[in-house]
Each structure stands twice: as C-alpha cells, then as structure tokens.
C-alpha cells in the first residue's frame with residue numbers, strides 16, 4: 001500500500017537522481033557505461049524507484065551488495081543487468097543464474113562449489129572477477145590466483161566471465177597516489193590474463209569524477225548519484241554540481257509550556273531555566289534518527305531550532321521561542337527558506353560519513369517520490385506483507 | 386518468502402521472550418495485566434512473531450508507536466487489543482476505529498478533530514488519555530486540561546475513554562525519587578477525574594520490576610521482555626533473571642594473508658605490521674552494524690577477534706591469528722563457548738543504550754525464529770512485496 005499514517009516521511013527527488021547521473025555521464029567518454037549502485041535500498045533512498053530512474057537516465061546496469069537485493073529488483077520487474085558486489089554462496093549459483101544476476105568471484109573455491117551446483121542448471125552463470133589491489137577486502141591479489149581461476153574456467157561452459165574489477169580505498173582523498181598504485185596493480189594482473197572479458201571497471205563516484213585513467217569501459221556510481229560528495233575533503237573540487245536527492249521531514253506535535261526546573265525526556269538531562277516552549281516531534285532512533293543526534297538543529301519556519309534532551313525511540317523534543325501551530329512542517333534534512341541541513345552536517349556531528357546517514361533511515365520512514373515537483377510514488381515499507 | 390541468500394542473520398529465541406514475560410508476570414498481582422510493547426518492529430526482534438509469542442505467554446494487549454504499526458499487526462491477523470502510544474492524526478480516527486486500534490490522546494484539539502471525522506464512522510474510537518507527569522513529552526499536565534477533555538467527551542458517543550496513563554523518565558535509575566514524584570502527580574490528576582476508565586497504567590519494564598506502587602491494573606513491558614536490562618545501573622538488582630532473546634551471526638568469507646605495510650578498508654586506517662590473516666565478514670553499516678563499531682570484537686570459535694579498519698556499508702574485516710575455514714560462524718551478539726558479546730557491551734562502546742542496538746539492526750538482516758531449539762519461522766524483509 002502507499003498510504004501512511006504518521007507525520008514523518010522522506011522525500012526523494014528522482015529528478016535530482018537523474019540530473020546527477022547525467023552530469024557524471026557528461027564527464028565520461030561515450031563508450032564508458034554507468035552502473036548505478038543501488039545496494040542498501042539505494043543508500044536508503046529506495047531501490048526500485050532509484051533503479052528505474054537511473055536506467056531511464058542512461059545507466060545500463062545495476063549493482064547490489066546481496067543476491068537477495070538483486071532478486072528483489074528482478075521480482076519488481078527490473079530486467080537490466082545486475083551485479084552482486086558482495087560474496088555469494090556457491091550453492092546459490094543456480095539461483096543467481098536463473099534470475100540472470102551476475103555475481104562477484106573472489107576465489108577459486110567459489111567456482112568449484114558453483115560448478116558442482118550448476119550441473120543441473122539450464123542457465124549460464126555470469127561472473128565478474130574481483131581483484132583486491134589495496135582495499136584489503138574481497139578479491140584475489142596475485143597473477144597466480146588469476147591463472148588458477150582462468151585454468152579452472154577454461155574447462156567448462158556453465159560459468160562465463162563477464163567482467164573483471166577492483167575497488168579504490170582512497171579515491172575520495174585529496175592525494176590520488178594510492179589510487180594510482182591500485183590502478184597499476186590492477187593493470188598488471190589484467191595484462192596477465194589470457195583474454196579480457198567484455199566489462200572492465202574500477203571507479204566509484206570519486207574516481208569517476210577525478211581519475212579518467214581509471215574509466216575503462218564502465219564506472220560504478222553510488223553516492224554521487226544521490227547528490228552527495230564522496231568525502232568532505234573533495235567536496236569543493238568536484239567537476240559536477242551534485243544535487244542531494246533526499247529530504248527528511250516531520251511535523252510539530254504537542255506544543256507545550258514547561259517551567260523552570262522542569263526536565264525533558266529520559267534521565268531529565270535537559271532542564272528549563274525559565275518558562276519555555278517544548279515541541280514533540282514524531283521521529284526517534286528507531287527511525288534512524290539516532291540518539292547521538294541529541295542537540296542537533298532542525299528547521300522550523302526557516303529557523304534553526306535545537307533538539308533538547310535525549311532522543312527517544314519514536315520521538316524527540318525541540319525548544320521553540322514561541323508557541324507554534326501544531327502540524328507545522330519540520331525539516332530534518334533539506335532546505336527551509338535560507339537555511340539548509342545536509343547529510344554532511346549530520347555526518348560531521350556524528351563523526352561518520354554521509355553514506356551512513358541516508359542508509360540509517362529505517363524501514364519505518366515512508367518514502368515519497370517526486371518528479372517534476374509532483375508525487376509519483378509512495379512506499380510505506382510497513383505495509384509490505 | 387522465508388528464503389535468504391546471505392550469510393548474516395539474527396536469531397530470535399521466542400522461548401526467552403516468553404520466559405522473560407512470565408517471570409515479570411510472576412512479580413505482579415493477579416489483576417495487573419501485561420501490555421507487551423512491540424513498537425519499532427518489537428525493538429528490532431520482529432513485531433508479528435514477538436506479538437504472538439507475548440500473547441501466548443499471557444500478555445493481554447500490545448503497544449505500538451504508530452498507527453501504521455498497529456495496522457500492520459491487524460493485517461497479519463492479530464486480534465488482541467492494540468494501543469498506539471504515539472501521536473496520531475485526528476483525520477485518521479476513523480481508520481483507527483475501523484481497525485479497532487486504540488489511540489493515545491494528549492490534547493483537546495485532537496478530540497475535536499477526531500469527532501469531525503468520526504461523524505460517518507460506524508465504529509467507536511477507543512482512547513487512552515496521556516498525562517505528562519515529568520517526561521516532558523506527549524501528555525496533558527494539568528487538572529484543567531483533564532477537565533476540558535472530560536467535558537468535551539461527555540457530550541458525545543463516538544469516542545470512549547478506555548484508559549489513562551503516564552510514563553516514567555527515570556524508573557531505570559538507582560534513585561526512584563523522581564518516579565515517585567511522577568506517580569504523585571499522576572494520582573492527583575487521576576483523582577480529579579469524574580470517572581475512571583477501566584485501564585490505568587504507568588509502568589515500563591523498570592517500574593514493573595521495581596515500583597509496585599505504580600502497578601495499577603496494567604504494566605507496559607518492552608525491554609525486559611527482550612531480555613535486556615532497562616539500564617546498566619539497575620542490571621544487578623533486577624528481581625528476574627532476564628534472558629536476551631536476540632543473537633546476531635555472520636560467516637567468515639574470504640580469508641587472506643596480507644603483509645607489512647598493507648592496509649585494510651577505506652582510508653587505509655589499519656596497517657599490517659607483519660604478515661597477518663584478514664577475514665571479510667558480510668555485514669556492514671547498512672545492516673545497522675554501524676561504523677563506530679570499528680575496533681569492536683566479534684567471536685570466532687569462542688575467541689574474541691577485533692574488527693580492523695573502517696566498517697563498510699556491507700562488509701567489515703577482522704584479523705585472525707591463523708587461517709580459518711571459510712563459512713565458519715561468527716557471533717556478533719550472543720554466546721560462543723565461554724565468551725559472550727551482549728547488546729549492553731555494544732551500547733557501552735557506542736555510548737548509547739541497548740534499546741538502540743537492537744532497533745538499529747536493519748530490514749536487510751533476515752530474522753530466524755526459534756522455539757524449543759527449532760526454527761519455527763524465517764523472515765527476510767527484502768522479499769516482502
């Protein structure tokens with residue numbers, strides 16, 4: 001269902017998703033494709049809607065973290081190529097093959113296991129071989145490992161190599177030295193291969209905007225598509241004007257006066273020094289509006305207003321200067337008049353990255369999708385069966 | 386669907402939920418009912434399954450934070466009384482009435498609005514009046530407000546008062562002085578009422594275990610039902626032996642050797658000083674395994690093992706002393722041999738409360754339900770349509 005009965009919601013501007021993606025495409029040579037990274041529910045923005053918008057805007061394939069996420073896209077009618085970037089079980093190879101979902105391979109043993117299970121399978125499994133050139137995460141690290149994989153693959157026809165890739169650890173840092181080293185290691189292993197698969201890719205958003213040497217024939221774009229900078233460090237030198245796609249809103253609930261000595265919320269950590277107006281907002285840490293955001297500002301009628309006391313599971317309280325109409329809109333992420341609160345601001349406050357801010361917005365927050373200023377879709381995940 | 390294709394899952398022991406609830410019931414007089422608090426997806430444990438287990442174990446009603454959460458329970462066949470503890474819109478009063486879901490009322494204007502919308506409604510709306518006795522959150526604060534509400538209700542028959550309640554801000558602190566003050570304020574307003582509704586309730590888990598004067602005829606039990614202490618402060622003086630219901634597991638993925646100077650994860654913040662074994666775990670911050678948990682231990686074969694480098698969106702890395710079998714089970718929350726990692730330990734590390742730890746486990750983590758040591762249900766929220 002697309003109904004929701006609470007006064008907290010995230011608004012996702014699909015035009016911005018598309019504009020960001022097109023702006024990045026502008027930077028790339030014509031033959032470099034864009035894979036839209038929609039893992040983690042499209043970084044909290046909503047996987048199905050973002051995937052469709054991205055494909056419409058020129059992305060030719062999608063990346064997810066889990067086979068489950070890929071299947072979810074297929075079950076919602078998405079037919080574009082999908083790559084699972086994370087690890088999958090060899091025993092699930094037939095499922096991936098059946099859904100036409102490509103998987104990442106990072107060792108020989110996966111292939112052995114997959115081949116066992118693919119015996120009865122009618123569909124070929126498509127794989128991308130992952131090379132770890134300095135991320136210290138999934139991926140093979142040597143030419144020998146690549147040789148072994150090529151050897152075992154050469155004797156069979158159930159698995160087809162569709163791509164080879166790596167991932168940068170520091171493409172979002174001022175200094176691109178480490179990324180260039182990673183690129184070199186990638187090239188060395190690449191050039192040891194007997195034959196190259198059709199898709200070769202290395203770049204995340206940061207590299208797609210900053211390291212043309214790493215384009216090959218595809219880039220994998222996540223954070224920039226959502227209109228956020230890969231890091232604060234490079235924010236001011238990006239070649240595109242990214243437009244944040246997500247805003248977060250709630251509404252003023254009870255407006256009440258409290259008096260000197262009265263406290264607010266659990267533990268009574270906030271105490272009024274004089275008569276004050278306190279407003280309850282229906283959003284809390286179970287929505288991903290985490291407890292550490294206590295003290296953070298929100299925007300009410302274009303003014304910054306502080307959260308007082310501890311953030312509760314489903315609610316938090318702010319102090320306002322004067323009584324205010326119930327149901328007034330409150331902006332938690334987004335723009336109101338001259339003021340804006342960005343995911344970057346929240347990330348800085350929480351000593352984390354903007355990626356985590358949007359990912360953290362929970363299943364309990366309905367997502368409202370807009371195109372051309374109009375609502376085109378609403379998802380309330382609570383009402384999925 | 387109840388399939389999942391990733392190697393990370395939460396296990397919820399429904400026997401523990403029931404044992405905790407029964408142990409609390411033992412403390413209460415026979416005529417004090419238990420309302421099981423299953424808001425926020427049952428604090429991350431799974432609303433439907435926990436609600437059913439709690440009702441089976443003697444709870445007579447359920448509490449949620451949002452009308453949406455109540456509707457979700459009804460749509461899954463749950464017929465027990467449900468109370469929405471948070472704010473709802475007056476315009477949604479007919480929806481609440483139709484689903485037989487009781488709502489919390491914290492001002493007169495809600496009632497006026499609700500009455501307007503209930504005109505055409507066949508069903509009566511049941512409400513609980515909330516009194517703010519010191520939480521500084523939702524609720525009326527004076528006898529005058531109560532009088533006004535009683536007055537407006539007296540002239541109509543669409544809305545029926547089913548309960549009156551308050552909520553403690555510090556029942557989980559050593560010193561119960563503040564709670565006793567809240568109780569006093571509650572009694573004063575209560576005794577000013579023309580007539581008392583059938584249900585009077587004030588106690589959360591902490592008060593249910595520590596403040597018999599506050600029992601009235603119902604207590605609202607959340608955290609203790611999940612087997613967690615309302616605070617570290619009172620953990621050692623609780624009259625019941627709480628059994629944590631949730632464990633969190635993943636499996637070892639690629640096991641690889643890295644060498645002196647090699648770094649792990651984004652930013653290369655962790656550097657090996659000698660040859661070391663690094664294992665990738667398929668869980669990351671989009672699962673609620675948040676970035677600040679970097680450095681935290683996990684349990685592998687009964688041993689504490691540290692997370693090294695930054696936690697990624699879908700993965701994190703740990704350092705092990707020697708190579709280890711792929712797919713070995715890793716315990717993130719729970720017991721392995723002599724060692725245990727509790728939600729309390731994670732909360733302490735994150736400077737937060739155990740409530741937030743379990744709430745944060747995201748929609749991406751499948752929940753596996755056990756009773757009598759056997760799997761009775763599996764939920765993979767990704768496959769809800």
Ligand SMILES: Cc1ncc(COP(=O)(O)O)c(CN[C@H](C)C(=O)O)c1O
Nearest residue numbers: 037085167204205220221222223697698
């Ligand atoms: C293999 C891979 N490719 C491409 C991307 C897209 O990165 P970006 O959002 O910076 O464009 C990611 C994202 N990674 C996340 C952030 C992680 O693993 O933590 C990735 O893991």
Ligand SMILES: Cc1ncc(COP(=O)(O)O)c(CN[C@H](C)C(=O)O)c1O
Nearest residue numbers: 312313422470552589590605606607608
């Ligand atoms: C009105 C109300 N009653 C009862 C409970 C159950 O509390 P406990 O889990 O301590 O038994 C809660 C939980 N509150 C959460 C924790 C909050 O508002 O942050 C509540 O808001």
